Amino acid sequence: MHTKTLRELSHALHHKHISSVELTSHYLQRIARFEPELNSFITLNPDAALLAAKAADQAIHAQTHGPLTGIPIVQKDIFCTDGIKTTCGSKMLANFIAPYDATVVEKCHQAGLVMLGKSNMDEFAMGSSNETSFYGSVKNPWDLSRVPGGSSGGSAAIIAARLSPLATATDTGGSIRQPAAFCGISGLKPSYGRVSRFGMIAFASSMDQAGLMANSAEDIALTLQAIAGFDPRDSTSVNQPVPDYLATLNQDLTGKTIGLPKEFFAGLDSDIATLIMDGAKELEKLGARLIEVSLPHVHLSVPVYYVIAPAECSANLARYDGVRFGHRCSDPKDLLDLYQRSRAEGFGAEVKRRIMVGTHVLSAGCYEDYFVKAQRVRRLIANDFHSAFQSVDALLGPTAPGTAFKLGEKAFDPVSMYLSDIYTIATNLAGLPGISIPAGFHKGLPVGLQLTTRNFDEATLLNIAHRYQHVTAWHKAMPEYVA
Numbered sequence: 001m002h003t004k005t006l007r008e009l010s011h012a013l014h015h016k017h018i019s020s021v022e023l024t025s026h027y028l029q030r031i032a033r034f035e036p037e038l039n040s041f042i043t044l045n046p047d048a049a050l051l052a053a054k055a056a057d058q059a060i061h062a063q064t065h066g067p068l069t070g071i072p073i074v075q076k077d078i079f080c081t082d083g084i085k086t087t088c089g090s091k092m093l094a095n096f097i098a099p100y101d102a103t104v105v106e107k108c109h110q111a112g113l114v115m116l117g118k119s120n121m122d123e124f125a126m127g128s129s130n131e132t133s134f135y136g137s138v139k140n141p142w143d144l145s146r147v148p149g150g151s152s153g154g155s156a157a158i159i160a161a162r163l164s165p166l167a168t169a170t171d172t173g174g175s176i177r178q179p180a181a182f183c184g185i186s187g188l189k190p191s192y193g194r195v196s197r198f199g200m201i202a203f204a205s206s207m208d209q210a211g212l213m214a215n216s217a218e219d220i221a222l223t224l225q226a227i228a229g230f231d232p233r234d235s236t237s238v239n240q241p242v243p244d245y246l247a248t249l250n251q252d253l254t255g256k257t258i259g260l261p262k263e264f265f266a267g268l269d270s271d272i273a274t275l276i277m278d279g280a281k282e283l284e285k286l287g288a289r290l291i292e293v294s295l296p297h298v299h300l301s302v303p304v305y306y307v308i309a310p311a312e313c314s315a316n317l318a319r320y321d322g323v324r325f326g327h328r329c330s331d332p333k334d335l336l337d338l339y340q341r342s343r344a345e346g347f348g349a350e351v352k353r354r355i356m357v358g359t360h361v362l363s364a365g366c367y368e369d370y371f372v373k374a375q376r377v378r379r380l381i382a383n384d385f386h387s388a389f390q391s392v393d394a395l396l397g398p399t400a401p402g403t404a405f406k407l408g409e410k411a412f413d414p415v416s417m418y419l420s421d422i423y424t425i426a427t428n429l430a431g432l433p434g435i436s437i438p439a440g441f442h443k444g445l446p447v448g449l450q451l452t453t454r455n456f457d458e459a460t461l462l463n464i465a466h467r468y469q470h471v472t473a474w475h476k477a478m479p480e481y482v483a
Contacts, residue, residue: 002026002030003162004165005216006222007218007222009071013056013070014067020060020114021053023053024049024052024072024114024116027116027163028049028050030162034161038144039138040120040138040148040158041074042135043077044117045084045118046116048084048115053114056070056112057070068111068222071112071113071114072164072165073114073115073116074115074116074163074166075104075108075117075118075168076118076119077120077154078121078125078201079168080101080199081102082099082100082105083097084118086118086201087118087134087135088124089121089125089135090123090124090346090348091347092327092346093326093327094327103199103234104168104195104200107226107227108227111226119152119155119158120135123350123351124201124203124313125203126151126313126351127151128150129153129407129410129420130149130154131408131411139407140157140182140183141161141481142479144481146404146405146406146407148183148404149179149181149182149183149420150175151170152169152171152175156187158213159183160478160479161481166212166213166223167212167213168212169187169210170208171189171208171424171434172203172204172428174423174428176211176213178399178420180213180436181436184448184475186213186475187212188212188217188220188434188435189209189211189428189433190209191209191431191457192209192236192238192432192455194228195211195229196229196231196233196234197210197237198233198234202312203309204309206312207428207431212224212227215475217462217465217466218249221246221249222245240456243458245458245459245462248460248463250466250470251467252287253287253288253467254286254288256283256287256288256289257289258280258283258290258291258393258394258396259290259391259392259396260280260397261292261294261395262292262293263296264423265397272401272402272447275440276397276398278439279440279468280396282472283396283467285471286467286468290396293392294384295388297381297383298381298426300381301426302418302422304378304425305428306357307374309358310354310355311358313354313358314356314358317351320343320346320347321339322339322342327345328342329345353414361374378429381426382430382431393453393460394452394461396450397423399423399448400448403442403445434451434461435465436450437468437475438475438477446477449468451464
């Protein structure tokens with residue numbers, strides 16, 4: 001059952017070839033078998049999952065179901081879940097139980113999806129390897145000695161290992177697409193404002209975006225239909241109509257123009273560049289036209305991001321002071337001691353590093369020199385994309401500069417770690433949608449191909465990705481370890 005597509009699972013459930021209880025039990029058995037080595041979950045929810053599956057079966061029997069009713073899903077542990085622990089991968093929130101559901105979780109419940117549990121993640125979504133989690137590193141199912149990427153590494157490993165057909169994730173600078181590439185799965189970051197951020201614990205508010213991971217673009221399209229849309233509880237949610245993503249999945253690519261940003265291929269490993277160009281040529285065979293384009297300021301994305309994101313992080317994480325919720329130090333001497341020790345004990349090294357950088361760039365003496373200048377360059381980067389989309393329908397390039405690296409390889413080299421997101425960060429700075437899909441293997445490890453389109457044009461993004469996956473089989477490959 002774990003090798004079937006979402007459409008196949010939906011068909012089997014709704015024609016009563018299997019029950020949701022049987023399907024959920026199957027995935028729970030796989031989790032029990034493989035999870036001890038992968039460490040991809042923070043919280044498992046087996047009893048509640050089986051109860052939800054039973055309710056889904058009743059809805060199917062009563063014919064009050066939708067296309068996703070009875071399908072299992074895993075929520076990234078950054079989404080608040082009513083009555084279930086939400087930790088953000090941090091000691092700071094190790095005891096936090098939210099009193100409400102995030103909008104994404106709420107919409108998943110309304111669609112009839114069955115939550116298996118909460119996935120492991122880099123602490124407060126800060127990391128590119130899932131090694132900063134208070135709950136330990138996640139392992140890549142393709143090679144247990146390697147990272148799955150981050151910050152949504154737990155969700156990526158879960159999908160790659162076929163422990164769930166669906167998982168939610170978030171992306172601030174590549175945290176959906178980079179782990180999707182490292183784990184050989186499909187991962188979508190929607191346009192900023194397309195999916196509600198209400199109940200999604202904030203890292204960098206102007207770039208955070210909820211998204212999805214699955215084994216194919218078609219699976220993502222079916223689920224995005226359920227979670228996208230305007231939410232008045234989220235001030236950054238955009239009141240934009242949600243198209244029928246499935247209706248346009250199979251559209252002919254004839255007449256589509258796909259741009260290849262020359263900056264994305266300069267200095268790229270030749271073997272990975274060959275795989276990406278092979279993917280581009282497959283789209284060309286399907287009728288798309290390929291042209292070279294330029295994004296002249298994209299090389300500034302990483303320094304710009306690591307000014308703006310820490311600045312926003314320092315503001316968002318100021319609320320964790322040991323007073324209202326989260327970790328509180330024992331026996332504080334006074335209020336200042338409470339603040340200092342609670343934060344020192346609750347946050348990990350990477351989170352502290354970013355808070356300190358962010359506080360520095362927002363200080364009176366540095367604000368104009370760093371933060372304001374970074375925002376100006378951010379506008380230049382967004383303008384580059386806008387100019388490129390005057391002549392192309394989508395942009396194509398690598399998702400990451402390499403394949404999954406060894407656990408611990410970059411743990412003490414923050415700059416090298418930050419450069420893992422060199423091809424994904426610009427999309428967040430511009431608020432655009434992006435998807436990573438499998439494009440082959442390099443030395444036995446998955447390589448991801450990234451597509452980007454105009455704001456709120458996820459339909460074109462999913463159409464191109466699906467057409468590519470219709471003529472290739474990279475997305476069907478499974479790690480030998482979990483086959």
